[in-house]
Amino acid sequence: MTVIRDLDKDKMVVAEGSYTVASAVKACKPNVISAYPITPQTHIVEDLSQFMADGEIPNCEYINVESEFSALSALVGSSAAGARCYSATTSQGLELMHEVLFNVSGMRLPVVMTIVNRAVSAPINIWNDHQDSISQRDTGWIQLYAEDTQEISDMTAQAFKIAEDKDILLPAMTCMDGFILSHVHEPVELLESDLVDEYLPSYEPEYVLDPKNPMSFGAFADPESYTEFRYLQQQSMDNAVKKIEDAATEFYDIFGRYYGGLIDEYETEDAEIIIMAMGSVIGTIKDAIDKLRDKGEKVGLLKIRSFRPFPVEAIRKAVKDAKVVVPIDKNISLGLNEGALCTETKACLYNTSINMPVVGFMIGHGGRDIRISTIESIVEQAKKVADSGIEVESQYADLKEEML
Numbered sequence: 001m002t003v004i005r006d007l008d009k010d011k012m013v014v015a016e017g018s019y020t021v022a023s024a025v026k027a028c029k030p031n032v033i034s035a036y037p038i039t040p041q042t043h044i045v046e047d048l049s050q051f052m053a054d055g056e057i058p059n060c061e062y063i064n065v066e067s068e069f070s071a072l073s074a075l076v077g078s079s080a081a082g083a084r085c086y087s088a089t090t091s092q093g094l095e096l097m098h099e100v101l102f103n104v105s106g107m108r109l110p111v112v113m114t115i116v117n118r119a120v121s122a123p124i125n126i127w128n129d130h131q132d133s134i135s136q137r138d139t140g141w142i143q144l145y146a147e148d149t150q151e152i153s154d155m156t157a158q159a160f161k162i163a164e165d166k167d168i169l170l171p172a173m174t175c176m177d178g179f180i181l182s183h184v185h186e187p188v189e190l191l192e193s194d195l196v197d198e199y200l201p202s203y204e205p206e207y208v209l210d211p212k213n214p215m216s217f218g219a220f221a222d223p224e225s226y227t228e229f230r231y232l233q234q235q236s237m238d239n240a241v242k243k244i245e246d247a248a249t250e251f252y253d254i255f256g257r258y259y260g261g262l263i264d265e266y267e268t269e270d271a272e273i274i275i276m277a278m279g280s281v282i283g284t285i286k287d288a289i290d291k292l293r294d295k296g297e298k299v300g301l302l303k304i305r306s307f308r309p310f311p312v313e314a315i316r317k318a319v320k321d322a323k324v325v326v327p328i329d330k331n332i333s334l335g336l337n338e339g340a341l342c343t344e345t346k347a348c349l350y351n352t353s354i355n356m357p358v359v360g361f362m363i364g365h366g367g368r369d370i371r372i373s374t375i376e377s378i379v380e381q382a383k384k385v386a387d388s389g390i391e392v393e394s395q396y397a398d399l400k401e402e403m404l
Helices: 017-027 042-053 068-080 091-096 096-104 151-163 194-198 226-255 281-294 313-318 342-349 374-386
Strands: 012-014 032-035 061-064 086-090 112-117 142-145 170-179 183-189 263-266 272-275 299-304 306-308 324-329
Touching: 012 017, 017 042, 017 151, 017 183, 017 194, 032 042, 032 068, 032 324, 042 061, 042 263, 061 068, 068 086, 068 096, 086 091, 091 096, 096 226, 112 151, 142 151, 142 226, 142 374, 151 170, 151 183, 151 194, 170 194, 194 226, 226 306, 263 313, 272 281, 272 313, 272 342, 272 374, 281 299, 281 374, 299 313, 306 342, 313 342, 324 342, 324 374
Parallel strands: 032 061, 032 086, 086 112, 112 170, 142 170, 272 299, 272 324
Antiparallel strands: 012 183, 142 306, 263 299
């Protein structure tokens, strides 16, 4: 199924990206929201606090805390007690949560958290890249990346459905690019509460902290049992591959909108060069591809919606007939000198019958503009790799040599 956006123009409003997220969270009827504002996430929790003040989120506790560490820690207890839980953060705030991220996943608590992607310090930078969430890729959280504000709104409901499934029970991050999406005003169709009720059942956890039925969460595990806990987490990630697809299809059945499940493809049918990317840069890449296609260039796009779990089989199927694959990363794995999407793609294709070069490009760090001309330049370099068949090291697409 290709992307379908059956939007009702009579229901559409012009809203800020952060407001669309807050409105989606409201429609999902959380029981506990924890909040510690940090740029550019602040407007989400501000809007949620206004909804609370206006009595628009019944049966919900809104907790103001003293740090991001506390914001997530408060949800550990709340979720273990049976509450549907939500928070939002970004950048240094997400890094401060690092220890607790492992706890939430290890205790199998289906918390949903919006990550408004922003570069990490130092030097201090408040603009967008993906270093913050990518740095947390091994904490056991599902990670979904949105292209635009309509998708991040709809992705919120899907994240709760995925995380709370009894075969999954893992926390989920829904990632949106800071400022580019969080502060932009676009026409959107906000989630309607009655349709969300049809799509997302009330949360009824099987295991809860209850004095009448005592049990332990996050108990001590010695070497004889620890490995099995990690194995079970991985099993749930494996189960999530199908659940993410199912959640997207079920969402389409009720709302009439579909963005792909794990991935989405654009002009890949005959593509010799396939660009891979995540987040808001997708729109720029599509525009560049349209321009290149007009010139006869066989270029396509593979949009990655789910970075965790990583969609190995879907990627293999999508790129098998290309001549070169070009992952574009808004992050860097320091010490390896390439982005995480590039590394994961190489691992995905390694030791398979799919034999083609993979050339990665790192762009947009700290919010640097990504222009159509940048994508065109990347394609020109990728063509040389395709013609030679020789894989080259990852490159910075927009490095300013005069500053070095």
